[in-house]
Amino acid sequence: MEKLDLIIKNGNVVLPAGLEQLDIGIKDGLIHILGKNLLNESEKIWDATNQYIFPGMIDVHVHFSEPGREHWEGFHTGSQMMAAGGCTTYFDMPLNGIPSTVTEEALFKKANLGNEKSLVDFSLWGGLVPGNEGDLEALAKSGVIGFKAFLSATGNQEFESVDDITLLNGMKQIAKLGKVLALHSESAAMTDWLKEQKEKEGKFTADDYLETRPIMAEVEAVQRAIYYSEITGCPLHFVHISSAEALEIIQQAKARGLNITVETCPHYLLFNHQDLRERGTVAKCAPPLREKDEQEKLINLLIDQKFDMISSDHSPCPYELKDPKVHNLFQAWGGISGGQFTLMSIIELAVKHEIPFESVAKWTAQNPAERFGLSDRKGQIKEGKDADFAIVTLSKSFTVTEDNFYAKHKESLYLGHTFPCVITGTINRGNVVYENGRVMGSTPYGCWVKPVVTEIVSN
Numbered sequence: 001m002e003k004l005d006l007i008i009k010n011g012n013v014v015l016p017a018g019l020e021q022l023d024i025g026i027k028d029g030l031i032h033i034l035g036k037n038l039l040n041e042s043e044k045i046w047d048a049t050n051q052y053i054f055p056g057m058i059d060v061h062v063h064f065s066e067p068g069r070e071h072w073e074g075f076h077t078g079s080q081m082m083a084a085g086g087c088t089t090y091f092d093m094p095l096n097g098i099p100s101t102v103t104e105e106a107l108f109k110k111a112n113l114g115n116e117k118s119l120v121d122f123s124l125w126g127g128l129v130p131g132n133e134g135d136l137e138a139l140a141k142s143g144v145i146g147f148k149a150f151l152s153a154t155g156n157q158e159f160e161s162v163d164d165i166t167l168l169n170g171m172k173q174i175a176k177l178g179k180v181l182a183l184h185s186e187s188a189a190m191t192d193w194l195k196e197q198k199e200k201e202g203k204f205t206a207d208d209y210l211e212t213r214p215i216m217a218e219v220e221a222v223q224r225a226i227y228y229s230e231i232t233g234c235p236l237h238f239v240h241i242s243s244a245e246a247l248e249i250i251q252q253a254k255a256r257g258l259n260i261t262v263e264t265c266p267h268y269l270l271f272n273h274q275d276l277r278e279r280g281t282v283a284k285c286a287p288p289l290r291e292k293d294e295q296e297k298l299i300n301l302l303i304d305q306k307f308d309m310i311s312s313d314h315s316p317c318p319y320e321l322k323d324p325k326v327h328n329l330f331q332a333w334g335g336i337s338g339g340q341f342t343l344m345s346i347i348e349l350a351v352k353h354e355i356p357f358e359s360v361a362k363w364t365a366q367n368p369a370e371r372f373g374l375s376d377r378k379g380q381i382k383e384g385k386d387a388d389f390a391i392v393t394l395s396k397s398f399t400v401t402e403d404n405f406y407a408k409h410k411e412s413l414y415l416g417h418t419f420p421c422v423i424t425g426t427i428n429r430g431n432v433v434y435e436n437g438r439v440m441g442s443t444p445y446g447c448w449v450k451p452v453v454t455e456i457v458s459n
């Protein structure tokens with residue numbers, strides 16, 4: 001019998017078909033064997049009795065802002081935070097760093113930094129912006145996980161939103177390149193115009209902010225993108241969908257056979273507009289947190305399996321940019337800092353609403369891996385796959401404090417929130433990167449992970 005590097009013993013393993021009490025034998029970074037009462041010799045044994053072993057989370061949506069704005073987050077702190085949250089692969093967005101990831105050169109620069117500094121694995125998005133249509137093919141061939149574009153203003157000048165013609169041209173090319181286009185979908189015309197009205201009136205309260213980004217702005221942008229997908233054949237992924245109505249038209253498009261997936265984020269499920277009213281800028285994001293009735297609708301849609309995946313949209317900034325003494329709610333940076341809490345948030349909802357844990361694993365690992373071309377290696381606990389795990393106990397709770405939140409900046413909407421579970425360990429390709437409250441921060445175990453090569457369709 002072969003000697004193993006690690007055996008995780010007696011855990012409740014979250015498999016696609018449900019929970020099974022199994023031992024997991026790990027060798028050379030891979031899941032070598034799954035079975036009951038493994039008797040192999042092993043360097044290390046991890047007793048996971050009464051704990052749950054989830055596939056390592058794949059978070060398809062974070063902003064680490066490096067290079068150029070690593071004072072906002074960065075690969076080092078960002079990846080430690082993800083490890084503490086049970087995430088073993090994150091996809092870094094092409095914006096908030098300088099330069100944006102809109103050329104092959106910028107992609108390689110970012111990949112090198114990630115390889116030097118990241119504690120867990122990562123993939124990189126490329127951007128679609130006005131003027132980089134000539135860069136898309138090189139980005140695709142060099143291994144971006146997909147492309148991202150904004151239909152409304154991004155909040156930083158280094159990444160322009162797309163006009164409709166850029167979008168159509170980009171979508172046609174991205175379809176040929178066999179990639180997916182992720183879209184931040186809010187109408188630029190509506191949000192810009194409504195914001196200007198409020199600025200003219202000098203109205204900057206939480207309610208005013210919400211009024212500048214109505215559900216209609218999301219619905220209009222989603223609907224338009226769906227029409228464009230139909231014309232161009234471009235696969236779409238709708239990021240951070242915040243309304244039932246937008247989700248409804250996405251469902252209809254999927255039912256017509258369009259190649260579309262959709263995510264939401266835990267902040268739209270755990271919080272609502274009242275948090276913006278009470279707590280101000282830490283709760284500012286776009287699309288905004290909705291009213292409580294919409295939050296409830298979204299939770300029900302999650303329970304009904306209408307979302308394909310859950311991502312954090314971790315979009316942090318230095319405190320000054322959210323300081324209410326310096327910036328009003330309209331000027332403050334929009335983004336929620338909470339990349340550590342996605343898996344725990346969904347487990348909280350699962351416990352509360354009796355959602356099976358295999359659904360949690362599907363939303364946080366399997367579907368992201370399948371959608372973006374990583375399922376040969378990641379996304380499921382299965383022999384031969386990467387040994388990526390989040391080990392979770394339900395017999396303790398976790399209250400977020402500045403001390404146990406590993407992001408670079410500690411202000412967060414999640415401070416003070418109590419989850420009914422604790423991540424007791426995170427394992428990335430067989431390496432223990434987080435164990436009982438301690439991040440193994442000194443070794444950058446993480447690698448840039450590229451999707452399997454998709455065939456490029458020529459015409």
Ligand SMILES: NC(=O)N[C@H]1NC(=O)NC1=O
Nearest residue numbers: 063154285286315334335
């Ligand atoms: N640029 C950026 O990170 N924007 C993100 N923040 C947010 O709240 N929504 C976003 O799209």
Ligand SMILES: [Zn+2]
Nearest residue numbers: 184239240286
């Ligand atoms: Zn966005």
Ligand SMILES: [Zn+2]
Nearest residue numbers: 061093313315
């Ligand atoms: Zn984002």
